[in-house]
Amino acid sequence: MSATTNQRAVVLVSGGLDSTTVLAHAQHEGFACYALSVDYGQRHRAELNAARKLARSAGVREHRIASVNLHEFGGSALTADEIAVPESPGTGIPVTYVPARNTVLLSLALAYAETVRATHIFIGANAVDYSGYPDCRPEYLAAFERMANLATKAAVEGQTMHIHAPLIDKTKAEIIRSGVQLGVDYAQTVSCYQADEQGRACGVCDACRIRKQGFSSAEIPDPTHYRQ
Amino acid sequence: MSATTNQRAVVLVSGGLDSTTVLAHAQHEGFACYALSVDYGQRHRAELNAARKLARSAGVREHRIASVNLHEFGGSALTADEIAVPESPGTGIPVTYVPARNTVLLSLALAYAETVRATHIFIGANAVDYSGYPDCRPEYLAAFERMANLATKAAVEGQTMHIHAPLIDKTKAEIIRSGVQLGVDYAQTVSCYQADEQGRACGVCDACRIRKQGFSSAEIPDPTHYRQ
Numbered sequence: 450m451s452a453t454t455n456q457r458a459v460v461l462v463s464g465g466l467d468s469t470t471v472l473a474h475a476q477h478e479g480f481a482c483y484a485l486s487v488d489y490g491q492r493h494r495a496e497l498n499a500a501r502k503l504a505r506s507a508g509v510r511e512h513r514i515a516s517v518n519l520h521e522f523g524g525s526a527l528t529a530d531e532i533a534v535p536e537s538p539g540t541g542i543p544v545t546y547v548p549a550r551n552t553v554l555l556s557l558a559l560a561y562a563e564t565v566r567a568t569h570i571f572i573g574a575n576a577v578d579y580s581g582y583p584d585c586r587p588e589y590l591a592a593f594e595r596m597a598n599l600a601t602k603a604a605v606e607g608q609t610m611h612i613h614a615p616l617i618d619k620t621k622a623e624i625i626r627s628g629v630q631l632g633v634d635y636a637q638t639v640s641c642y643q644a645d646e647q648g649r650a651c652g653v654c655d656a657c658r659i660r661k662q663g664f665s666s667a668e669i670p671d672p673t674h675y676r677q
Numbered sequence: 678m679s680a681t682t683n684q685r686a687v688v689l690v691s692g693g694l695d696s697t698t699v700l701a702h703a704q705h706e707g708f709a710c711y712a713l714s715v716d717y718g719q720r721h722r723a724e725l726n727a728a729r730k731l732a733r734s735a736g737v738r739e740h741r742i743a744s745v746n747l748h749e750f751g752g753s754a755l756t757a758d759e760i761a762v763p764e765s766p767g768t769g770i771p772v773t774y775v776p777a778r779n780t781v782l783l784s785l786a787l788a789y790a791e792t793v794r795a796t797h798i799f800i801g802a803n804a805v806d807y808s809g810y811p812d813c814r815p816e817y818l819a820a821f822e823r824m825a826n827l828a829t830k831a832a833v834e835g836q837t838m839h840i841h842a843p844l845i846d847k848t849k850a851e852i853i854r855s856g857v858q859l860g861v862d863y864a865q866t867v868s869c870y871q872a873d874e875q876g877r878a879c880g881v882c883d884a885c886r887i888r889k890q891g892f893s894s895a896e897i898p899d900p901t902h903y904r905q
Contacts (some may be wrong), residue, residue, distance in 0.1 A: 470866055477696045481768075492841035495827045495847055515745065515746055516744070516745065517743065517744065517745040517746075517785070518743055518744050518745075547788075548787075548788040548789075548791035548829065548830070549784060549787040549788035549791055549828055550788075551828070552784045552787055552788070552824070552825070552828045553781075553785065555784075556777060556780045556781045556783075556784040556817050557745070557781065559776075559777040559780055560775075560776040560777035560778075560780070561776075563777055564776050578851055582826060583827065583829055583830060583832060584827075584828045584829070586827065587826070588827055589827040592820075592823050592824040592827050592828075593819050593824050595823070595824070596780070596817070596821050596823070596824045597780070598810065599812075599814065599817040599820050599821075600777055600779070600780045600811060600812045600817055600821075601776065601777055601811055601812070602776070604811060604812060605811045619754050624775055663777055668705035
């Protein structure tokens with residue numbers, strides 16, 4: 450795919466490996482990128498610091514941080530204090546699933562897109578590693594796109610909104626290889642669910658395990674800063 | 678419609694006339710109601726204070742206030758400081774339109790619904806008085822419902838989510854009459870876009886004009902506290 454430089458895109462950037470790769474893809478395709486990070490009370494706030502640095506070094510047009518207190522609702526190991534982050538693989542939908550997270554993230558991206566007149570939204574949803582997350586499925590993203598095209602003043606005025614999830618069917622190794630080709634510095638990204646304030650990873654949570662395995666499968670040295 | 682008392686509903690309650698009426702409808706239909714107010718940086722914060730009082734006096738199971746800084750994005754007279762609230766009717770989509778507002782509100786309601794295991798969401802969307810708002814149209818709400826039924830762990834596990842907009846095709850006079858029948862005390866509700874801290878209305882903004890006209894058409898004395 451190629452895009453004229455006139456086309457604006459909102460890119461959801463968490464500071465993690467996937468969304469940083471997505472930002473590199475969107476910029477490589479020629480979109481004028483408006484990065485959006487969402488502080489939803491997640492434990493891994495080190496990701497937000499990483500997001501700031503990564504957006505700046507990628508040279509985005511603008512970077513905004515939206516805050517929403519999903520923490521208030523609880524219900525996930527990533528936002529609730531009383532649920533432990535698991536350190537061994539489970540089955541079914543992981544307890545790290547955040548209720549309606551991608552719907553909230555995409556809704557905020559839609560609001561931001563309308564104010565900057567962007568007609569593209571990029572999200573790092575992935576149906577391979579996160580097969581247990583309902584809101585990482587292609588059919589979910591298609592339904593969000595249909596809804597978005599009825600939701601806004603821009604839509605009524607004839608602007609079509611496109612939701613892009615370029616990593617949706619890629620393995621972690623494929624994601625990492627594509628990012629390395631595009632010059633992504635993965636040492637700057639933070640994936641760990643329980644990173645410390647310096648962004649150093651625990652090495653044992655689900656996110657760390659998937660990431661480690663990705664570098665190993667891609668046969669690329671793992672640049673992650675671990676605290677152990 | 679009737680419901681068993683086992684059925685839980687999240688009701689979006691702003692403190693305004695419409696959503697307060699919707700709450701009365703949902704309770705009358707027998708739903709166990711979980712009220713959700715959203716502080717999105719709107720000017721009319723007096724509405725949130727009204728929402729607290731109204732939710733308490735309605736006897737809801739729980740009332741939560743979610744905060745999201747849509748203000749950060751600007752783009753509406755209701756959230757941006759530099760756009761004046763209009764005092765005469767315009768044509769087309771009003772400048773008080775907030776980008777993707779109902780999508781953001783419904784997304785937060787969806788997240789809340791999943792954590793309290795509610796399978797119904799009530800919203801005071803109205804296609805008559807707010808004909809210019811794209812996200813008050815029935816086709817938009819239907820698309821949101823379809824998306825919601827792909828978005829969550831609850832949906833994957835077979836729970837169907839229902840979006841209710843009982844006021845969608847009602848005039849303001851019809852809404853007021855139905856609320857009065859259900860015992861709503863409209864003196865407690867705040868609709869004004871620029872209410873003061875005591876919740877007193879300006880009497881001249883779009884919201885005030887529509888509300889005044891509603892009481893007049895319904896031939897019910899207007900209990901609104903005006904500051905002039």
